[in-house]
Amino acid sequence: MWMKTEDARQAGSRLVPIKIIFPYAILTLLWIYTSNNILALLFKDSSSFKGAEDLKALLYVLVTSVILYLLFRTATYRLRDSERKYRHLFDNAAVSIVEEDFSKVKEFFDRQREIGDIDWREYFQKNPQAVRQCASWVTIRDCNQEALRLTDRKSKDEMSKTLDCYFTETSYESFKEQLIALANGTTHWDGERSIASISGEPREFILRMTVMPGHEEDLSRVLVSLLDITDRRKDAKTIELNEQRLRQIIDLVPHFIFAKNIEGRFVLGNKAIADAYGTTVEGLVGKKDEDFIKSRTQVRHFLKDDLEVMRSGKSKFIPLEPITDTEGRTRFLATTKVPFTASGIDSPCVLGVAVDITEYQQAQEALAQGRHFIESVLNATPSLIYVYDLLEKKNIYCNRGLTDLLGYTQQAIEEMEKELFDNILHPDDYAAVMEHHQLLAQDGRVREIEYRMKDAQGAWHWLRSRDVVFSRTPSGKPWQILGSAEDVTEHKQLENKFWTLSYYDAVTTFPNRTLFFERANLGLSHARRGNISCAILFVDLDHFKNVNDTLGHSVGDELLKDTAVRLAECVREVDTIARLGADKFIVFLNGLEDAQSSQHIAERIREKMNCSRMILDHDLFITASVGIATFPEDGDNLEELLKNADTAMNAAKDAGRNAFCFFNGTMNDRAVARMQIERGLRGALAKNEFKLYYQPIVAVADGAVRGFEVLLRWFKSDGTLVYPNDFIGIAEETGLIVAIGEWVLKEACRTGQKLHTMGFDEIVMSVNISVVQLRTDAIIPVISNALLESGFPPEFLEIEVTESIFIGSFDASIEILQKIRDMGVRVALDDFGTGYSSLSHLQRLPITTLKIDRFFIKELMNEGVEMAMTATIIELAHHLNLGVIAEGVEHDHQLKNLARKQCDYFQGFLFGKPMPEEQALAFLKNNMEGNSL
Numbered sequence: 007m008w009m010k011t012e013d014a015r016q017a018g019s020r021l022v023p024i025k026i027i028f029p030y031a032i033l034t035l036l037w038i039y040t041s042n043n044i045l046a047l048l049f050k051d052s053s054s055f056k057g058a059e060d061l062k063a064l065l066y067v068l069v070t071s072v073i074l075y076l077l078f079r080t081a082t083y084r085l086r087d088s089e090r091k092y093r094h095l096f097d098n099a100a101v102s103i104v105e106e107d108f109s110k111v112k113e114f115f116d117r118q119r120e121i122g123d124i125d126w127r128e129y130f131q132k133n134p135q136a137v138r139q140c141a142s143w144v145t146i147r148d149c150n151q152e153a154l155r156l157t158d159r160k161s162k163d164e165m166s167k168t169l170d171c172y173f174t175e176t177s178y179e180s181f182k183e184q185l186i187a188l189a190n191g192t193t194h195w196d197g198e199r200s201i202a203s204i205s206g207e208p209r210e211f212i213l214r215m216t217v218m219p220g221h222e223e224d225l226s227r228v229l230v231s232l233l234d235i236t237d238r239r240k241d242a243k244t245i246e247l248n249e250q251r252l253r254q255i256i257d258l259v260p261h262f263i264f265a266k267n268i269e270g271r272f273v274l275g276n277k278a279i280a281d282a283y284g285t286t287v288e289g290l291v292g293k294k295d296e297d298f299i300k301s302r303t304q305v306r307h308f309l310k311d312d313l314e315v316m317r318s319g320k321s322k323f324i325p326l327e328p329i330t331d332t333e334g335r336t337r338f339l340a341t342t343k344v345p346f347t348a349s350g351i352d353s354p355c356v357l358g359v360a361v362d363i364t365e366y367q368q369a370q371e372a373l374a375q376g377r378h379f380i381e382s383v384l385n386a387t388p389s390l391i392y393v394y395d396l397l398e399k400k401n402i403y404c405n406r407g408l409t410d411l412l413g414y415t416q417q418a419i420e421e422m423e424k425e426l427f428d429n430i431l432h433p434d435d436y437a438a439v440m441e442h443h444q445l446l447a448q449d450g451r452v453r454e455i456e457y458r459m460k461d462a463q464g465a466w467h468w469l470r471s472r473d474v475v476f477s478r479t480p481s482g483k484p485w486q487i488l489g490s491a492e493d494v495t496e497h498k499q500l501e502n503k504f505w506t507l508s509y510y511d512a513v514t515t516f517p518n519r520t521l522f523f524e525r526a527n528l529g530l531s532h533a534r535r536g537n538i539s540c541a542i543l544f545v546d547l548d549h550f551k552n553v554n555d556t557l558g559h560s561v562g563d564e565l566l567k568d569t570a571v572r573l574a575e576c577v578r579e580v581d582t583i584a585r586l587g588a589d590k591f592i593v594f595l596n597g598l599e600d601a602q603s604s605q606h607i608a609e610r611i612r613e614k615m616n617c618s619r620m621i622l623d624h625d626l627f628i629t630a631s632v633g634i635a636t637f638p639e640d641g642d643n644l645e646e647l648l649k650n651a652d653t654a655m656n657a658a659k660d661a662g663r664n665a666f667c668f669f670n671g672t673m674n675d676r677a678v679a680r681m682q683i684e685r686g687l688r689g690a691l692a693k694n695e696f697k698l699y700y701q702p703i704v705a706v707a708d709g710a711v712r713g714f715e716v717l718l719r720w721f722k723s724d725g726t727l728v729y730p731n732d733f734i735g736i737a738e739e740t741g742l743i744v745a746i747g748e749w750v751l752k753e754a755c756r757t758g759q760k761l762h763t764m765g766f767d768e769i770v771m772s773v774n775i776s777v778v779q780l781r782t783d784a785i786i787p788v789i790s791n792a793l794l795e796s797g798f799p800p801e802f803l804e805i806e807v808t809e810s811i812f813i814g815s816f817d818a819s820i821e822i823l824q825k826i827r828d829m830g831v832r833v834a835l836d837d838f839g840t841g842y843s844s845l846s847h848l849q850r851l852p853i854t855t856l857k858i859d860r861f862f863i864k865e866l867m868n869e870g871v872e873m874a875m876t877a878t879i880i881e882l883a884h885h886l887n888l889g890v891i892a893e894g895v896e897h898d899h900q901l902k903n904l905a906r907k908q909c910d911y912f913q914g915f916l917f918g919k920p921m922p923e924e925q926a927l928a929f930l931k932n933n934m935e936g937n938s939l
Contacts, residue, residue, distance in 0.1 A: 034070060102153040102232040108188060108225035109144035113583045115189050126189040130182050135180045137526055141170035147227070156232065163283070164532075174325045184215050188225060240718070241454065241472070257287070261379065262339065263362035265346070268316055268353045270294045270309050279360070282329075282337075300329055302848050307513070314529025315343045316354035319395065319402065319477065319486060325361070337364045342379060346488060347476025354485070390469070390491040393476075396447060396484050411787040413462030432466060433855070442473070447484040450475045456494070468495045495514055511585040515572035522584030526594040526644050529582070533597070533637055541604035543593035544633040544645075545573065545611060548663040549810070550589035555781035556818040557624055564621050576610040592648065598636075607634045610668035616664055624817070629664035631655055639670045653738035656680070660735070666814050671690035671727045684736050686722060691745060695721055698753050699920035702929065703772065703891060703913045706905050708827055711933045713770030715913060716754040717920045718746070734776070741768060755796035755803060766930055772804040772834060780807065786825050791914060793829075800830035804855065808836050820850060827852045834891070839878065848886065856883040863904075863914075877907045884908070 094105060114136075119122055145167055159165050159170060169181075180197075187195040196214035211232045218227040223787055256263050256276040265274035273288040283290060296305045307327065315322045321344035328336050359379045384391045385406040393403035400420050409416055412430065423430055431439060442455045452474045460464045469491045477486035494671040507523035517525065526542075533540045547569060553560040566589070573583050573591060582594040593611075595604055608694035615630040632653025641647040650669040656669035690696055700714035720728040737743040739743055753774055758771035779785050792831040793800050823833055834855035862876045876892075883890045892904050895914030904912055918929060 007243045021925050029373075035237065057903075060920050073487050081692050097150045099150050099152060102156045102234075103150045104146060104153050104230045105148040105692060106228045106230055107147050108143075108228050111140045111185070111188070112225040114140065114143065121564075126186045130185060134178075137178050137185065138170060140185055141178070142168050142183055144169035153232075156234070180213060188217070191936050193222055205449050209512040231702070236456075237864055241452065245452065255383075259938055261362070262341075262358070264360075265357045266312055267355050268313070270312065273355060275356070289524055297886070299330055304329060311343060312356045315356045316477075317480070321345070334742060337362055339363065345485075347474070347485065352478055352482060367551045374552065388492075389633070390493070392489045394443075394487040394489060396443060396475075396487060396794050397479075397936070401886060402486070406807060409492070411461065427739060430460045432460070434458075435590070443487070443681075446473055446475050446487060450484065465495055466495075468498045470494045483760060487726060514585050516591075517584040519584060522592060522594065523644060525582045530593055530637060530644060536597075537595060539598045539600060539636060539638075540594040542647040542651040543595065543604065543608055544635075544648070544655040545591040545593065546631050546659070547589035547615075548631055548659070549777070552781050553628065561624055565619070565626060567630075568619055568621060570585055571613070572614040573611060576607055578615055578691070592651070593795040604634050604636060605666070605668075608634055614667055631656055631658040631663050632666035633669065634666060635669045647717065665746045680736060683728070683733050684740055685738070687733060687737055687742050690720060690722075691749060695723060696746065696749065697721055697876075698750065698757070698924070699922060700757070700926040700932075701710075701913055701920040702918040702926070703770070703911050704902065704917050706909050706912055709917075709933075711769070711930060712774060712911050714803070715772040715806070715928060716750065716757075716774070718750055738776055738778045740931070741778065743778050744784075747779045748774055748792075750793040751788060752795065755792045757797040758802060759796045761927070762802070766934070768802075769930070770802050770804050771798070772806050773937055774806045774836065777808070777810055780819065780822055783822060783825065785822065786829070789829065789831060802833070804834050805834040806834045806836045806857070820852065824852045827854075839894075848882075853888065855889040855891060857891045857893055858909075859922050863892050863894045863900055876904075880907050880909050
């Protein structure tokens with residue numbers, strides 16, 4: 007609560023003095039004058055009485071202390087109760103109320119007055135900047151809930167403390183009038199102003215300013231109330247326009263259309279009846295039939311029918327009634343009369359439509375028109391028209407539009423009577439509609455309400471109704487409501503759909519970028535004000551594109567939904583999760599104690615994703631990489647934090663994926679270097695900057711060369727050598743690896759065919775294939791074309807894949823590898839032992855060769871667990887009829903151990919480093935001649 011403690015003390019000081027001091031003084035005097043007599047009765051001798059003086063003083067202090075305590079406690083309770091009542095009334099007021107402090111503005115007024123007399127209006131006209139300055143001096147002390155809603159704030163803590171934060175150009179003009187009033191000593195000011203709302207939409211307000219009593223001298227407490235009357239104005243304009251249109255329609259009708267009140271005076275008439283009475287439409291209103299018709303019998307007959315309609319509340323059709331016009335001619339009319347209320351008239355009225363049926367040839371047509379004219383007019387309008395009886399609690403009329411919409415007949419609606427709302431009104435709207443009827447009966451004003459009604463098929467329709475009490479009983483009691491409604495169901499649905507599409511992701515139902523930015527910026531503002539920490543987590547699914555490309559977008563979407571559920575389980579309710587696009591999610595962590603808190607959440611996310619998931623009968627293993635940027639350490643605004651979190655996420659991917667990483671300054675340098683590599687890659691093929699190197703694969707038993715592993719090297723135009731570890735990952739992420747891989751396959755097959763032509767017809771060419779290339783069946787025609795163009799036999803081409811190919815969908819990967827095997831091409835599983843394969847997976851893989859990762863080979867220098875594991879892998883491969891190649895052999899001791907464990911082949915620096923094509927050919931010739939290690 008923003009009420010100053012000084013104000014509370016001032017209120018208390020005004021309440022306490024009389025109600026506390028006066029009773030206290032009376033009780034104290036009573037004690038002084040009666041205490042001696044009481045003591046004298048208790049103590050007979052003078053010596054005892056003298057000692058009792060001390061007791062008297064002690065009792066005086068005790069009694070008066072108790073009295074003061076009780077009196078002050080009573081006063082305090084009343085003060086608190088008064089404050090609670092004031093607070094309740096203030097917070098729950100239906101209008102926006104803001105308590106403002108103009109004390110600094112008052113000081114400004116006083117300084118200006120010291121200079122001399124001043125015309126404040128002229129002063130502010132010449133000094134518009136003074137108005138803005140004054141607005142920045144006005145501080146907001148308090149506001150109620152309606153003011154929070156008007157300013158789109160959730161709590162008072164979010165309210166800006168100065169008035170200028172909420173002003174637009176139109177607001178300053180209104181504020182200037184307030185300043186002029188205050189400067190001239192006015193304590194109350196009100197008026198209507200057009201002010202732009204927070205969204206920029208012009209709104210109409212009734213604005214009232216009041217200086218609170220006792221603060222006229224310092225202007226420290228000023229109450230400003232704002233009542234939004236924009237919708238009321240729009241409704242008034244709509245009603246006025248509709249009345250004008252109705253007036254035009256009525257005047258164009260050749261039949262008599264009129265309305266009379268209970269006194270028999272015309273309140274409405276069209277041009278046809280005015281012409282028949284020899285007057286104008288204006289001259290007709292306020293007059294009676296007797297002012298125009300000479301026959302008293304006809305006048306009494308008209309009045310009798312009118313009263314009957316008004317009192318019964320039911321329409322009446324008079325098939326034939328005579329009327330004498332101003333020329334003395336008798337004309338015969340067929341008249342329909344219905345009860346209704348004219349605008350601004352409280353008493354019941356009758357609306358009549360009379361058709362002239364004097365001419366016999368027109369009699370039948372005129373009769374039908376007279377009987378159905380009113381309903382035809384009402385049925386022709388696009389609005390849904392009805393009349394509701396407040397006393398009987400039932401609908402007494404519905405036009406065709408309403409009955410068609412709900413699928414009920416007029417008779418069925420009437421038969422429902424009091425059960426109408428119980429049967430077809432939505433339960434959640436029942437109380438609001440009943441209250442709406444009560445308010446209509448109380449003030450008789452036009453009121454609008456939205457509610458839902460169920461049609462005969464059980465479907466709900468949203469209706470927006472404008473109702474007015476148009477008929478009252480002779481005693482003045484509200485009787486009937488005339489309502490005009492429109493079906494806004496589609497509008498409501500579009501509104502909800504637009505809201506959802508504008509602010510939420512269609513797949514995950516998480517907030518989208520727009521809503522995330524709004525919430526995150528609010529969170530950052532709160533963090534700045536409260537000097538607290540917050541963080542951005544950038545979450546990217548590893549190898550998600552592999553799922554989309556191999557299994558389709560339906561599986562990908564279900565995987566995203568599952569990821570969304572898992573993310574929601576990792577964060578708090580105060581945090582915000584959004585899908586940024588594709589497989590990227592961002593999380594805003596509100597109000598963190600320290601950076602360690604964000605680390606715990608990132609670890610929970612990593613653990614939640616690091617498991618197998620069954621998605622649409624597919625067993626998927628998709629991990630996540632998380633980047634973390636904290637406020638204020640890693641950025642002061644949302645854009646900077648997002649960029650740095652993205653950089654940290656890329657660093658987590660570079661570190662091997664399935665990890666989280668905090669942002670630091672060196673990541674920017676790596677990001678720049680990464681961009682340079684990507685830029686260079688895009689032109690490397692065209693510039694012929696790639697070159698293939700060949701590392702021999704040798705038989706362990708006799709040293710004969712089995713073939714070569716083809717390795718890619720990138721020599722930039724400036725001569726710089728870029729190794730595969732520095733650019734292959736980037737090429738995979740950008741998709742450039744597809745074109746590069748196709749070139750490598752063709753070159754490898756060309757070289758292999760060249761060696762076969764030279765007589766080395768048993769040489770196998772091993773080519774590494776990226777996970778990206780194997781996502782779809784597109785790799786099959788690439789391999790086929792490379793073999794066809796070069797003439798290289800497929801049985802001597804070996805495709806090397808890593809275990810990461812099985813991340814996402816194991817079954818889909820097996821299907822593609824089987825198609826490669828069906829072509830006669832060999833398949834080797836590279837880096838075995840460090841990835842995701844299990845023994846059950848290994849049995850199903852259509853592979854011919856197993857390559858043991860260099861990590862195990864490095865440890866062969868020492869006898870131990872690694873030696874046993876290597877032996878186990880070799881034995882397992884032989885049981886599965888697979889050839890075994892050991893990578894990274896650099897020492898004789900490693901080779902001897904491999905020979906002892908019956909490994910088939912090895913490659914490494916011990917026998918040969920990767921070399922260009924010419925050196926590889928020379929190496930091969932030397933090996934064939936020596937055929938030994």
